[in-house]
Amino acid sequence: MEHFVILGGGQAAATAARTLRDEGFGGSVTIVSEENRLPYERPPLSKAVLQGEADVAKVTLIPEEALVDLNLDLLRGHRAVALDRGGRKVILSSGRELSYDRLLIATGSRPRLIDGPLSGKSNVFYLRTFDDAERLRAAMAPGKTLLSVGAGWIGLEVAATARKLGLQAAVVEMAGRLCARCLPAEVGSALERIHRDHGTKIHLDTRITEVAGRDAVEAVTLSSGEVLPVDIVVIGIGAVPNVELARDAGLEIGNGVVVDPFLRTSDPHIFAAGDVAAMRDETGRSIRMESWANAQDQAAAAARNMMGENSAYSVNTWFWSDQYDLNLQMIGDCASDGGEVFLRQGEGGAFTRLCVAGGKLVGAICFDAPRDMAIVRRLLARGYSPAGDELQTAPDLRKLL
CATH class of the missing domain: 3.50.50.60 (FAD/NAD(P)-binding domain)
Known part of the structure; x- marks a missing residue:
């Protein structure tokens, strides 16, 4: 056997x-x-x-x-x-x-580990396992201040959760925008506005230059000179x-x-x-x-x-993140280099950003527009080729199926 x-x-x-x-x-x-x-x-x-x-x-x-x-x-x-x-x-x-x-x-x-003065401190956390989540949750309490180091998905989701639980939250990121490796600039900016509107402090183009506290982090000094008192630090750097x-x-x-x-x-x-x-x-x-x-x-x-089937795998690029009450979904090639971008504006800041390259729909980001993603996935599966600007102007994407 x-x-x-x-x-x-x-x-x-x-x-x-x-x-x-x-x-x-x-x-x-x-x-x-x-x-x-x-x-x-x-x-x-x-x-x-x-x-x-x-x-x-x-x-x-x-x-x-x-x-x-x-x-x-x-x-x-x-x-x-x-x-x-x-x-x-x-x-x-x-x-x-x-x-x-x-x-x-x-x-x-x-998780990619951080070195330097944050390493080894008792209130510095990583989040990968259920045990990690339990330890972090035990440390979180309303009124405390949580600092996310890194503005990727983990850092942002934890910051959003902290705000929902009544903590103060701050994010420090060396890059100039949120999720810089995977989101276009305008989507990163929209996500930044959501966080700022919920009271999260965002520090971009910023490094931590000093750490106060012997066994636990008590405060950090930023490259801007600002000093942030903190109770909890979460590392999300990849x-x-x-x-x-x-x-x-x-x-x-x-x-x-x-x-x-x-x-x-x-x-x-x-x-x-x-x-x-x-x-x-x-x-x-x-x-x-x-x-x-x-x-x-x-x-x-x-x-x-x-088992011997011998079938090639086609990469599933669908990804989503929930932050506050926002649902962000993305699929396919969401870059605009060499292609066209069609933007569908929704209610309350929601939008769907569709990318076309080589005459075909190749990817999309649905920003608080989850219903659009189900339609986009079907259009992608069909190899949809727009005839004009209907991806942006059609009253309902379902009409394109």
Whole structure:
């Protein structure tokens, strides 16, 4: 009987395991997770979990009864420390060895650590695991001041949650706008206005030059000279894919574990999916996505290919973020370089920004316009080519379907 091993305890690992059973795989399946928890999803950590609206049961992807029903073997609190590719074995930190016929690396990513005077302070937090969220939530109380270092998704979502819980919030960012790596300037500016309107202090083009406090951060001095008293610091300066196991085993590493369109690594018996996987396209460029949708769809495709389906994966670029009462969604190529941009204004500051390149709709950002995203996804799937400016002027996008 074949034995498939999955390394990881998040969205990709859980989806792959369920897909194997849904697609009729009758062999044994073992999930190896470093955390001492059932597999769970991470997007709610910075929002519903931090707000106390969701407990661990609500974010669990495979409950105990499902493990039994699906005949899945979950090894909790176990870390894979080495791969014996020749013998097709995974060596665990306990010394136990697991033989595999196919292996899926779904080890995800970890927060990029900050160095310097903020490092090691008792009130400096990172947010990646459920335990991280519990510790941060325990420290948050109305009236306290939370500082987010980094204006990416984690930093902004945590700041928004802090304001909803009655804390003061500030964001310090070295770049000149919010989410500078993934949002066009005008969308970043719109997002900045939302945060400022909710009372969050935004400091752009700014560095922290001094940190006061011995064991805990008491205040920070900014490059502008302003001094901010703080009670809690959250670091959100990016993520690092967990490639060490694959790298030490001699697998090809780029911006993640390099996989082909079938999600195979440089070893045909080993696959990778989720935040850790960097898929090489036909141009030789490697694409690594950090999103719930890609982790789910990529893991499902990997599972089917582990079973021998041999179908190429098409990257799911759909992403969303909830901040305050704002829902922001994006998909496809949202840059305007070399293309056209059509803007649909909605009510109360909502808008949908649609990008056309080569005569086709290639991407969109729906800013507090979630209903538009469902239509945009259908238009993209159809390869929609606008005849004129109807993407901007049509009374209802549904008329274009």
